[in-house]
Amino acid sequence: MEGQHEQTDDARAAEGQHADIYDEDGVISQSFLVHVGAAIADRDTLTLKRDVGDLHQSELGDLLEALAPEQRRALVELLGTDFDFSALTEVDEAIRLDIVDNLPNAQIAQAVQELDSDDAVYILEDLDQEDQDEILSQLPFTERIRLRRALDYPEETAGRRMQTEFVAVPPFWTVGQTIDYMREDNNLPDRFSQIFVIDPTFKLLGAVDLDKIMRTKRAVKVEEVMHETRHAIPATMDQEEAAREFEQYDLLSAAVVDENERLVGVLTIDDVVDVIQQEAEEDLLRMGGVGDEELSDSILSTSRSRVPWLLVNLVTAFLAASVIGLFDATIQQIVALAVLMPIVAGMGGNAGSQTMTVTVRALATKDLDIYNAWRVIRREIGVGFINGAVFAVLIGLVAGTWFGDPNLGGIIAAAMIINMFAAALAGILIPLLLDRLNIDPAVASAVFVTTVTDCVGFFAFLGLATWWFRYS
């Protein structure tokens, strides 16, 4: 039992080291950063190789992001061949490019051969064509063909994200033969959870999960235990759609096939998890009026990327202003209207964005479809009326008391009900309509919804006031 105790001690030591790297908030700890910084300053390669060389790629990635740019480059240089290039898949694009641009192409070519093909593609795809070609030309033939094939598929497709290393066997092999083959072949992928069954032309016949292999007697033929691969993913499928297949069918990995149904790679759940995160993030950023930006982007490129959205909002803001302009005579007589009008518009805007957020998300997750659309529309209208009534009473009382004018209270209450109803309608119908027109509702809904709630809010409140004070 001696070995066993050693193992747990090792595990504890590793745990301790792990705890040292991060502080309690899950951020690289100050003390570890100072330690690494000092070793870099001293060019103490031994210490760095010991304390940084064995980090998990994501830990090394976090460390790189915490270091200053000069330290980062020095660390990569000092670690030399001990630097784990897969860490570059864990950092911001700007940091990745900064590090790669500072290395000779020959060294990158060397490093890329050690990586799984999906990681290699991840690093190569952002380089300019010239560097990419030079690095590829220095790779062995098979490696070059494999990476080229993945790089030839468009960005954000399954083919671009797939790993080209996989285990494939002919259907007439037995389970025993398959296990023996795996014991002897050294060219297996780092990690895999299923084995593919192919014909001599690489046409995909089926797949077997490793746990199934484990449960099966050695003499059984693979074709007898393989399952149909109805979730094979065409290489040109959008990565988001592929991720949805993984989610729906709880897949750990899936075969990627070309247009002739030949096996070209495998998509694994860890890449899919990244895609899911990325897509959820895109929806959130789009709803906030931000495009594809990263924290490491420069001031100028960030400014530029945010201008279009602000520009669209500017146009709609002038539209709302011109609605107010229709009633300038009334406002001159009763200034209280100018004071109160942003309340009506603002509350409508908030109610509208509540409905819109729920709708956009439900459309993205396919929870909202033709089967429940009517029910949800009716529900939102109901919610709009109820909350409209609640806040109409509240705002009417406060406003009427503030300006000592019950008429004003009544007018703002009526305007609130109208605008909350408009907000509910706009919040659900605009995203539904955009989705029908194949426009991403996350991008475009907010601007239309607030235009409606601003214009209706101002028009209802100022229009009612004009009418009331003119005819009473």
Place this chain on the structure above:
Amino acid sequence: MEGQHEQTDDARAAEGQHADIYDEDGVISQSFLVHVGAAIADRDTLTLKRDVGDLHQSELGDLLEALAPEQRRALVELLGTDFDFSALTEVDEAIRLDIVDNLPNAQIAQAVQELDSDDAVYILEDLDQEDQDEILSQLPFTERIRLRRALDYPEETAGRRMQTEFVAVPPFWTVGQTIDYMREDNNLPDRFSQIFVIDPTFKLLGAVDLDKIMRTKRAVKVEEVMHETRHAIPATMDQEEAAREFEQYDLLSAAVVDENERLVGVLTIDDVVDVIQQEAEEDLLRMGGVGDEELSDSILSTSRSRVPWLLVNLVTAFLAASVIGLFDATIQQIVALAVLMPIVAGMGGNAGSQTMTVTVRALATKDLDIYNAWRVIRREIGVGFINGAVFAVLIGLVAGTWFGDPNLGGIIAAAMIINMFAAALAGILIPLLLDRLNIDPAVASAVFVTTVTDCVGFFAFLGLATWWFRYS
């Protein structure tokens, strides 16, 4: 080669059936729904068992959501023991409760025994205590203990989400023994990707991935190939934190241990993918001012859940209104101010929410930390100034021309620069501060940011105008 061809034909047939269930938008197809509806109306059990009984749990879940409530209950009744209860983990909570409440507890107890423990817990946890106890009391002893243990852990912890079925072997077993054991034991979990190594008291010693077992010679002892399990998850760990471990270390499954480091279950990536989706969704909904609501919630409960956010916004709206109230004399003289003031406030609000969205998301993904906070703050201020200047010129020109008054153009331009600067500061500092105070920035940031941009916008514009027209 005969069998092989049959297999591909089978696969194609399955593909065809799959294509029939969904239309091109990925929604249950009308024709399939009509077909199932007719079979339910005819009480045609044979057709239903053939066409619905073999569906994947997620397909059956989608079908249940598309059916009308009476059809749903009838389908479950007609399928009887052929109804796959795991489909209930794929539907809205309201639908799940509706179906389960319509079934006798004895039938649920029967069905629950067929499920993986994580699915069983998922269905049981929403039932009221009485039904839960009655169902559990009808289960065999071991099953009852296992489910009870998972249910005893708090909601949203790893212990609640774990599966209590796992494969565990002693360290002195050889790889060959382990494979033989798996070939013979019929009590294995449905799917697994690693084997745990434990001592006689169930203390976790290590784990071996299945692919590692495959590559290793039969005579090698498990303890020689096992790796340390430094990613063992305490059962009380929050599911979001557990999901982050999975993401960071690309795990497929992880051991769940109790407070004595004894193995109690396994958390698998498919459950973690659901958690990741759910957490991303929560952030999005919170930023849109919506709490934990589902599409199937009733009008009243939806109304109620959205009121608090609207109430907070009401208070801040009155705050902004009272800022306008300070300048009512000026507005009475120059009504154009009332027309233009929402533009200044609105543009600031949009710019602020851009910055805030990026900040909240970066905090959630831990991309923003003490190491880059200063750089990001500086960047946002820079962006605020540049976009402030750009839109100041634009709005100044349009407003000045509209009202034929260059002074007005100059005033609104100056107010825009001030408000865009305030928006940038508020957009980054408020989420950072809330995060420091351990308040979820996704929930609370928006209201504070728009309060700042409204109040600063109105104050800067109306204040500058008052000062200018008084002293010129």
